[in-house]
Amino acid sequence: MPRPILATVHSAALRHNLNQARLRAPDAKVWAVVKANAYGHGIERAFEGLRSADGFAMLDFDEAQRIRALDWRGPILMLEGVFEPRDLELCSRLGLWHTVHCTEQLDWLAAHKTQAPHRVFLKLNSGMNRLGFAPTAFRAAWARLNALPQVEEISLMTHFSDADGPRGIAHQVAAFETVTADLPGERTLCNSAAILRHAGSPLRGEGAVTTLAADWVREGIALYGSAPDHPENTAATWGLTSAMTLSTRVIGVQSLQAGDTVGYGSAFTADGPMRVGVIACGYADGYPRHAPTGTPVLINGIRTRIVGRVSMDMVTVDLTHLDASVGVGAEVICWGESPSTGAVLPVDEVAEAAGTIAYELLCAVAQRVPFLVV
Numbered sequence: 060m061p062r063p064i065l066a067t068v069h070s071a072a073l074r075h076n077l078n079q080a081r082l083r084a085p086d087a088k089v090w091a092v093v094k095a096n097a098y099g100h101g102i103e104r105a106f107e108g109l110r111s112a113d114g115f116a117m118l119d120f121d122e123a124q125r126i127r128a129l130d131w132r133g134p135i136l137m138l139e140g141v142f143e144p145r146d147l148e149l150c151s152r153l154g155l156w157h158t159v160h161c162t163e164q165l166d167w168l169a170a171h172k173t174q175a176p177h178r179v180f181l182k183l184n185s186g187m188n189r190l191g192f193a194p195t196a197f198r199a200a201w202a203r204l205n206a207l208p209q210v211e212e213i214s215l216m217t218h219f220s221d222a223d224g225p226r227g228i229a230h231q232v233a234a235f236e237t238v239t240a241d242l243p244g245e246r247t248l249c250n251s252a253a254i255l256r257h258a259g260s261p262l263r264g265e266g267a268v269t270t271l272a273a274d275w276v277r278e279g280i281a282l283y284g285s286a287p288d289h290p291e292n293t294a295a296t297w298g299l300t301s302a303m304t305l306s307t308r309v310i311g312v313q314s315l316q317a318g319d320t321v322g323y324g325s326a327f328t329a330d331g332p333m334r335v336g337v338i339a340c341g342y343a344d345g346y347p348r349h350a351p352t353g354t355p356v357l358i359n360g361i362r363t364r365i366v367g368r369v370s371m372d373m374v375t376v377d378l379t380h381l382d383a384s385v386g387v388g389a390e391v392i393c394w395g396e397s398p399s400t401g402a403v404l405p406v407d408e409v410a411e412a413a414g415t416i417a418y419e420l421l422c423a424v425a426q427r428v429p430f431l432v433v
C-alpha cells in the first residue's frame with residue numbers, strides 16, 4: 060500500500076473561485092494565472108476547473124506548450140515575455156501573447172521574422188521596480204512597438220506591489236494613468252488582491268473612466284482558494300473555496316509522560332500525560348519544516364496542533380484532547396477540507412503559523428505526493 064498522503068484538487072472549487080472573480084470584475088476578461096504548475100496544483104489537473112477562463116497566463120514556455128497540448132485554442136499570455144530571441148518563434152507558432160518589459164525584448168522583436176504579427180502587452184514599471192519600462196521610457200517603447208510590422212496589437216499592463224496591504228495602489232494607478240491616458244489598447248492591472256480589494260475603483264484612460272478591473276484581470280492565488288491579504292481577510296470572508304486538500308493518516312501513536320520529549324532536537328517537551336500521533340507527511344512532501352509547535356492540523360475533522368520538529372517524512376500531532384479511539388488510520392488534513400466531516404483548515408492559517416504565505420506552501424507540494432482530481 061502506498062503512503063496514505065494525497066493531494067486532492069477540487070475542480071468545483073476552481074470553478075467557484077473563478078466565478079467569484081467574475082462577480083467582482085463583471086466587465087473584465089479573466090486570465091487564470093497558472094504559473095509554477097498552477098501554483099503547485101498541476102496544469103493538467105487544474106485545467107478542467109479553469110477552462111471557463113478567458114485566457115491562461117504563465118511564464119514558462121513549456122507550460123504554455125502544455126496548455127496548448129490540452130487543446131486550448133484561446134489566449135495565452137507569457138507574463139515575463141521572451142527570455143531569448145528563439146522564444147519568439149514559439150510565440151509565432153503557438154500564437155502566444157507576450158509581455159514586453161525591456162528594450163532587449165523590443166530589439167529581438169524588431170529582428171524577428173514572422174508571418175503572423177504578435178499581440179504584445181507593454182509593461183509599465185509603475186513603482187514596483189521589478190519588470191517594466193520606467194514612466195519616462197514607456198511612451199517611446201510604445202511608439203517603437205507601434206511602428207513594428209511584427210506587432211499586431213499593443214495592450215498596456217502594470218503590476219501592483221501593495222494591493223494586499225496598507226500602502227495600497229493609488230500611487231501606481233496614478234503613474235499608470237499619467238503615462239497611458241491617451242494611448243489606445245486593452246489594459247490589465249489587477250492581480251488577486253487588487254481584484255478582491257480594488258477592482259471597482261475608477262481608472263482613467265483613453266478619454267473614458269472605467270474601473271480598475273479594466274479589460275483583463277490576472278487572477279492567481281485567489282483561484283486556488285487563498286486570501287492574498289490574510290489575516291486581514293480570510294478565504295471565507297472573500298467567498299473563496301479551498302482548491303487543494305493535502306490529506307494523510309495517522310500511522311503511529313505514542314503515550315507520553317511529563318518531561319518526555321518529541322522528535323529531533325527534543326524540540327517539544329510534554330508538561331503532562333499526552334497522546335501524540337505520527338502522521339505520514341513531512342518536509343519531503345512539501346510540509347514547511349519551519350512550522351512550529353502549535354501549527355494547526357485537523358484530525359478526523361477536529362482541530363489540533365503539531366508538536367515538535369517537522370521531519371522529512373513525518374510530523375507529530377497532539378491527540379491528547381481527542382477521543383481515545385483516534386489512532387492509527389485516523390484522517391489527517393494538513394490543509395483544505397476534511398472529506399469525512401466537511402471541516403476546513405485554510406492553507407492560509409498553516410502558512411501564517413509557519414511564517415510564510417499560502418503561495419509558497421501550495422507551490423512546494425512535492426513530486427512524490429500523489430494527486431487526485433475531483
Ligand SMILES: *Cc1c(COP(=O)(O)O)cnc(C)c1O
Nearest residue numbers: 092138218250251277278279280
Ligand atoms: C503571479 C502574477 C499574477 C497573479 O498574482 P496573484 O497574487 O497570485 O493573483 C498577476 N500578474 C503577474 C504579472 C504575476 O506575475
